[in-house]
Amino acid sequence: MNRFLKLVNFELGRFMKIYLALIGITIISQIAGVIIKSNSYVERANEAIYEDLIPKEDFFATEGLMSMLHVLRSVWFMGPIALCIAALIFYVFFIWYRDWFGKNTFIYRLLMLPTARIQIFLSKAVSILLMVFGLVAIQLILLPIESVILKWIVPLDYRIDMTVGEIIQNFRELQMLIPSTFIEFVLYYGAGMMAVFIIFTAILFERSFRLKGILFGAIFVGLAVLVFFSPILIMEIMQTYYLYPIEIFILEIILGLVVIGASIWTSHFLLKKKITV
Amino acid sequence: MMRYWKIISITIISIFAIGAFYIQSALAEKNSFPDYTITTKSGDEEAVKRLMLQGTYYGEGEQGQGVTIQKNEVAYSNNNSLLELINPNYIDPKIKRLQKEYRSFMRGKENNIAPFYENEKLLVYADVDLGSMINDSDFTFDIEVLEKESDETEAFELDVPEKNKYAYIYVEAVQMAEGELKVITRQSVKRLNQNEFHVYRFDVSTQKLISDDLIASYQEENDIGWSYTDLISSSNTSGEENKYIAFVKTILEDVQGEDGEVYSEEVAKELVTYNLESKQMKSTELPDEINGESHNAVLIGTMIYFGQESEAGGELIAYNIESEEIDSSQTIDQLLKGENNGLLMKVHEGKMYVANYFSDRKTPGGIAIIELDTGEKLYEGFVNVENPKTVPPGYELILNEIMVQE
Numbered sequence: 001m002n003r004f005l006k007l008v009n010f011e012l013g014r015f016m017k018i019y020l021a022l023i024g025i026t027i028i029s030q031i032a033g034v035i036i037k038s039n040s041y042v043e044r045a046n047e048a049i050y051e052d053l054i055p056k057e058d059f060f061a062t063e064g065l066m067s068m069l070h071v072l073r074s075v076w077f078m079g080p081i082a083l084c085i086a087a088l089i090f091y092v093f094f095i096w097y098r099d100w101f102g103k104n105t106f107i108y109r110l111l112m113l114p115t116a117r118i119q120i121f122l123s124k125a126v127s128i129l130l131m132v133f134g135l136v137a138i139q140l141i142l143l144p145i146e147s148v149i150l151k152w153i154v155p156l157d158y159r160i161d162m163t164v165g166e167i168i169q170n171f172r173e174l175q176m177l178i179p180s181t182f183i184e185f186v187l188y189y190g191a192g193m194m195a196v197f198i199i200f201t202a203i204l205f206e207r208s209f210r211l212k213g214i215l216f217g218a219i220f221v222g223l224a225v226l227v228f229f230s231p232i233l234i235m236e237i238m239q240t241y242y243l244y245p246i247e248i249f250i251l252e253i254i255l256g257l258v259v260i261g262a263s264i265w266t267s268h269f270l271l272k273k274k275i276t277v
Numbered sequence: 278m279m280r281y282w283k284i285i286s287i288t289i290i291s292i293f294a295i296g297a298f299y300i301q302s303a304l305a306e307k308n309s310f311p312d313y314t315i316t317t318k319s320g321d322e323e324a325v326k327r328l329m330l331q332g333t334y335y336g337e338g339e340q341g342q343g344v345t346i347q348k349n350e351v352a353y354s355n356n357n358s359l360l361e362l363i364n365p366n367y368i369d370p371k372i373k374r375l376q377k378e379y380r381s382f383m384r385g386k387e388n389n390i391a392p393f394y395e396n397e398k399l400l401v402y403a404d405v406d407l408g409s410m411i412n413d414s415d416f417t418f419d420i421e422v423l424e425k426e427s428d429e430t431e432a433f434e435l436d437v438p439e440k441n442k443y444a445y446i447y448v449e450a451v452q453m454a455e456g457e458l459k460v461i462t463r464q465s466v467k468r469l470n471q472n473e474f475h476v477y478r479f480d481v482s483t484q485k486l487i488s489d490d491l492i493a494s495y496q497e498e499n500d501i502g503w504s505y506t507d508l509i510s511s512s513n514t515s516g517e518e519n520k521y522i523a524f525v526k527t528i529l530e531d532v533q534g535e536d537g538e539v540y541s542e543e544v545a546k547e548l549v550t551y552n553l554e555s556k557q558m559k560s561t562e563l564p565d566e567i568n569g570e571s572h573n574a575v576l577i578g579t580m581i582y583f584g585q586e587s588e589a590g591g592e593l594i595a596y597n598i599e600s601e602e603i604d605s606s607q608t609i610d611q612l613l614k615g616e617n618n619g620l621l622m623k624v625h626e627g628k629m630y631v632a633n634y635f636s637d638r639k640t641p642g643g644i645a646i647i648e649l650d651t652g653e654k655l656y657e658g659f660v661n662v663e664n665p666k667t668v669p670p671g672y673e674l675i676l677n678e679i680m681v682q683e
Contacts, residue, residue, distance in 0.1 A: 009283050130291065131287070133291035133295065137293070140294040141294050170340060181303075181358070183360065185299065188359075241385055242385040244376070244380075
């Protein structure tokens, strides 16, 4: 266990600089977004109400009251989130390929470690998961801070105050990242981890058989997707909706676990028997 | 220990932030949207115990949120939620009950109540299968009869007569009495701008189609205008078969306006009844008192109950098909009258449930329940917001369906 944690810590360390930079960009951009959007709203409101003498009610009726939702819709807010998502998707691949193509073929040393090789695989997966959770956590910490900054800038009667829960509930994109119930959180990120495992296995196919491995990897991904979505596919093709939604749901969870299991087992086999440096 | 700072700090921050968020949202869930209550003005509170009002709540500057209001419970739905997909709120309570009681019979059947018929002994399902993707008018009757006591199911499929003639066929109602199954359908004829109502009769024991009767075409054009026909839904509370099918036929004439443009003007509403026993059709003009809005009307036995808006707010008019007279009318005066404050109605087990579509701060929506037989008002009340101070002043509640739990 200690070895495993060491491996995870080590994997995190190798991406830490970029990871902290991503967090930094997110904090700066989002807070700047709140300040800029709030100031421009107050300016526009004051100009309309005190200079153009438009009645307050009319201004609010057309412009709406200021709230965090105005900030969320801007590129200041969504931009860094998109950047983080893209960076982590990129890192799902890079976390493996850097070991081969980095300085002094690092995978050689990793594979020589006296631990089970599947631990390398799992430590990389856990690192990705932890980094995703870290970013979600940072967003959850940032939202109340941003709300407070908005309150400082925008006067009480110009704004609607919302709790973090309300902000997320009113914004679809954010709700996909932070669903409203914990069960859904587990399910969404569980499905995400399944995808990561499948991609990892495909990468290992490529690393084991090179050019031919790309084909094997693609076949593996196709099979995994087919198995996972089979209940829905079968029902759509047959046009008979034989199962109740709750049954499909349970079946999908089971199939998800099956796919994850198959992915880990295949990777274990590839790492042990087929991998080439 | 310090060597592990990366893994430890990320884990702690994640658990702290994500955990705090979900714990807090579980605790605060009830406070983010207003609590609605049904307040009684008169009548027995028991009457609204099983009432479910579905609608959308709009806070100020917020997007609409689906809501289901019951006497003691308010549930807000979340459109993006996975769990909502698994157990949706909007499924008809009757379907929910049937799925619970006859799980294997209901398996694979859509959440539409129209193709089902239930009495004490039988549960009948008769739908028209739309066919495969290759042949889009390969219409077949898909009939299943469950005998409740023995738990035996008899199932058979039959081709729809002249099936290639139709573009679609939709089952409107199913009835069964003495081994004879009647399926009332609405269908459109391919390439013609023509739509028809049919009654198909089946002998369940021999699994044969007995007859196919065309009872009405529901959109017809002639030289001076056009007309359309709507089916009045029927409700059988006693489990007895309805003797009639009824339609409202709206006749429109082309009128030349002052600016030279031609538009259609409604000139008359007729009540068309079809006697299932004698296969006789009869057309009568509706009395002036009845506006003939078929979606708020219901046929029970030989009576048609029209729910409509009136000077006082709302009224319920009972019309007897056989005597062709208005039997009784009942005003529902407490329901508020406003510009966009129409009425929503639902008949369930011999009672008419009526509610206003719209509520806001100034005008809470009204609710009334009327016994159809006697015209007696069983209940009157309002949909009210609790703690109005905490609710945004510009909120609106728009109801779209009344349901009664089974």
